[in-house]
Amino acid sequence: MSKLTLNERVQILSLLCEGASMRSISRVTGKSINTVTKLLAEAGEACIDFHDEHVRGLNCKRVECDEIWAFVYAKEKNVDTAKNAPTFAGDCWTWTSICADSKLICNWFVGGRDADYAEMFMNDLADRLNNRVQLTTDGHKAYLNAIEGAFANEIDYAQLVKQYGAAPDSAKGRYSPAQCTGAKKKARIGNPDERFVSTSYAERQNLTMRMHMRRFTRLTNAFSKKYESHCHMVALYTVWYNFIRTHKTLKTTPAVAAGLADAPRGFDFIVALVEARAPKTGRPKKNT
Template sequence: MERHNTPEAPAKPVTCPICGSTSVVRWGKDRHGAQRFLCRSEKPHTFVTVKPEPGPLGTMRLPVEKATVVLSLLVEGSSIRSAERVTGVHRDTICRLLSVVGPKCQVLLDRMVQGVKVSDVQADEIWGFVQKKEATKRRTGDLDPETGDAWTFVAIERESKLVLAHHLGQRTSLDADTFIEKLDRATTGRFQLTTDGLSAYPEAVSYHLGHRTDYAQLIKTYGTDQSEPERRYSPATIIGTEKRPVHGEPDEFKICTSHVERQNLTMRMQMRRLTRLTNGFSKKWANLQAALALHFAHYNLCRVHRTIRCTPAMAAGVTSTIWKMGDLLAA
């Protein structure tokens, strides 16, 4: 049987730092990629000399080129297992890769998207769930706060298409306040803001942005006719809309949420976790958070928007170049 580690003399003599012996051979690498040596003294033992600096993937030994391919598949709507079949990278490794890259992307977004000059912002929420839907969670008595319905709050600038802030939580006053606080940090100057009719928004906007926004809500009324079986799988019919100014002097012509709702479609198309009627939904809250950060970093910095013919970050003046997936890993 072939041995995993085959003794090989080092190119230059190496002295064991433990016992001082020079009877040393190379003995593979440790999990961090550092050269490991075997000391053949009376009591054989292994040691490493200099540990390499951690790469863009931390302690993961997955090649950066392979990681780039995996992440590119994920942001184009592939599931974890689809990416596994295409690349040969195990699904557990893909999940671990996402857990490493997601927080890096979130830090990058927090650093780059702040104090952005905006004029017209739209905000909305998109529904998803983690592990099980809320009705199943109630029926089974599950009290875990990180399972069940998961709402993603999103704010987008109408002209540049830049996603200014996002937040994963519930449709509560606390989460709405946290989201609007993020939007406050991401923007500067006075602008018009339009949200949907969520009752938690007016107080949060008044507290964080009341002094520099012309704010209105667009309230849509949906029909509930489910008499035809196919209606169950179709969007509800809008039977009425109401433009409701809240404070400031919002331009009635600009009271609109169409652009952020189009971003919701982009999320469902490019994130398998949010595609309806599949089994690709998130099983862990942290993985959904990481996937959202990866999606928005790629959307803002890497993906050329056909309407504006550049990336949203370029249109907003956040950066001057089109980023690649490798740039996200190295940032």
């Protein structure tokens, strides 16, 4: 990274978190696509380590979880006929949890949508929480066993099960979503307060992810080509969202609201994380 100045690295990282594609960033900054890719990988690894170490001991009261769909290299139905498809090609789900009060992304996990991934995601979430919380998810069946295994009875858990009907005639089309006709609140573990059984913040967070990470945009060619790049971008985005981006309602960052930081950070903070992980250059000193 010695070929890039601090301002150049800050510009590239900022564009990555504002929904620009890697090719467009390369054109705007005049840097090669390999340079942009290398910086994303290094920043992603640094952000993974930082989040894993520092987003812990959380005193959340209410947490919401959801999964957001994307794909790597090719959609699942096209993987068999795709040329040179990598190991993790196909549908890709990003699991996220968000604190309803501080809006902090507590943890995230990228993988499939089955029970094994749900278990790993929930075990990780349980390790980050200090106290008993009220947890809400959608009606995905994999959550129930995963939450029972991770929290036992030390949680108040409910599912918000949405009911869907056909799209209205005026909106029918190839990509028209089904119409939500209602939702049922189902208490699963403990004694969840029905007033706070909601996934609204988690679903709004899904929209923010789609707006700020180009590879999540639907109906474009901006999908992730590599699983590793997908994870690196989610890691970078999460640290940006938690520690750098000022939440409009909170008037500060989620990390400050959650007591994890004293003040909002800047992208130079992520650059510093990258530099701290970089191998030291120069000749080793000889013992005398």
